[in-house]
Amino acid sequence: MADFQDLTLFWIKEMNIPVKHTTGEEAVLSLLQDAGPQASHVLESISQRGLPTRRVEAWHYTDLRNLLKHYPAVASSSESAAKNALAACKNPLPCVELPIINGGYCAELATTLPQKMLVASQTQTVDATDIASDDTIGLLNSGLVTGGLTIAVNDDAHIDDRICLSHIMTEENSAASRHNVKIGARASITLMERHLTTNSAAAVTNTVCDLELADNSIVTWVIDQQMSELATRFGQLNVKLGKQAELTILSLNSGCKLVRQEIRVEVLGEGSRLNISGVNLIGHDAHIDVTTKLDHLVPNTVSTETFRNVVAGNGRGVFQGQINVAQIAQGTDARMACNSLLLSDASEFSAKPELEIFADDVQCAHGATVSDIDENHLFYLMARGIPEKLSRDMLIKAFVAEVFDGLAVEQIGKELNNRIDNWLDNNG
Template identity: 35%
Template structure:
């Protein structure tokens, strides 16, 4: 079959992995989980991994994955020393789970003295303990479309973070989830599955840090399910700084009940190819969702931010702001779909995607989509991609600031708009420091 007509990539390697490991995956003795995994591998085989022939994957090609001889990650990788575990926080007493190649490392985690109302554990541990609610949380309720990647994750998931916040609990201390990839010669496939559930009127902040130790190749295909009960509020910040040969595929599925708020911000710096796919269902009136993202890419890096926000109830709102800078031959993708269902009146939806192209060879593809079936709706979108502002550059240079520094200042300022709008104030400095470090890694010359 020629490349242009092929709708999907082969999944035989994953099927073989599944056959070899089905008896040893966590919860292999549980009938319901076994059935779930079988359904996952069958759904993956049916769909195949998507190619750019599929509309949702128009600008992102997973074909390089085919050439990797992937093996499943094992839990026995040597642990890095504690001070090599990256963090976005200056504190050292906040609750933290650290995963190495997808497996929880209690020796690097901090699970003692959890704040009141917080349950935090590894998924594999919970499966072993078999709490009844896990079955309902993991089972597919049909609310979200099953994609090849979510099906793959369901079939092969081994571990991940499970966080539950009790009703009414307002958790001040952020909870950090660190995912470290450490591959050697053999490229590793990792399938983290995270569950975050906030009880009624509770509040929490979750920080995810994804980083690579060394230059090995990891392919992380994570699924994070978020459920916000009425009045709950989750602030969710993610830093993706994986090794530059790795693949980072992340599917977020969030359900927002009445009057709940989800505020997400992701900063993408690493990985050869990354895709952050967020699907949000605003199921109850008064729900609000803010999705923000920043990305800085160079060389041949590829970063795809794809969002699907569904307004299923009246008086719900969403706001999206994604900004990034692309250097060398880097490529950025933004696909933003807002769906307003019939009877979901009084909807406010705004979407903004802005990219700064730092080289003539950099590319940005933006595809905003509005699907509106109600009539009292206020929706807008804007997408731009352009060069650095020459007037601003001249103004800075005219005051003695060397060109490379002036460019850095302008790129930083460009990203700041997204950081300031979508990231919590307490984390802005740490995020800006990462942006500055990225800029410092290569002088910003004239391209």
């Protein structure tokens, strides 16, 4: 009965309850204390409110207070370790490599940059008092940030090389970085965020990327997370879209114990297009939360979101997708789909696709499904002599691979599909 009442009390949120801090909270607070004056506001905010619980709407399905058990000390980087780390995490795709090892940018290990773009190891600080109280990733980042990159791409620059920000952790440490990326008008580029660990260390990373697309630019942004199964990652991508800009975001999560990936897009330019595709492979004991927030603030923009989730063992998947359409954003076309496959009885998936619409001349839709592998499909394959395990793998692959098929950046699609194969070998 107690469990049941919990369910029914579900919507009622009360605020400001935590008094006694959990070990996770204490670890965070002591790091913030060490971080000095830059963290004073965040320190105060978190020591008062604690980390968010399910009563905080934005964290409803990711009870950070319970889930975050530890937060290790901030990492320091040594050059030799960095070299080994980069060698261990070789990028299978030819890229311009910008290595960020244990939170520090290693300029001397970076590949030569193409022309018409600039990378500097510095980050603009943000005023923590401007950050919303439920934006825990932003708050933690502003308090703990140790560095980051400022990347600027010139107007009219067409950069053919892929630019890859490889975040590698080598020890059980934490790191926080903040990147600023500005893409000039009419420029085009492909950028990748990779997140890796060299061993099975329980590292914790927090990265915030601020991405600005000027008018008529075309950008593909890839988030590829393959950290160890004990690691924790907090990621936030904040995007501002200019006029007629086109942005494609591909996101693949195939590792970590705890992930919260936020994608927040402000659609500020008329005629812009946004396409987000994501695959989350959620293994045993993992908790992966992808939260998107799209603000359509101007007329005539298009957005599509497609997410596929596969949950194995007693993994837990979360998708929260919010689409806001402002009153002046007439002619918005926004679509969102989130399909999930649960592979075991202990696996869980929760979805909260939200539409908030204040304009009338719009087309908005969302769909969400949760189910097991279709018995009929399985039967069809097995009746043709394909063994059950293989049949299942084929069906799971078909379910997720669709998202990355037919991409303009074919090589990336192929690479992401390879990773799906690997994951299935280990978890399927």
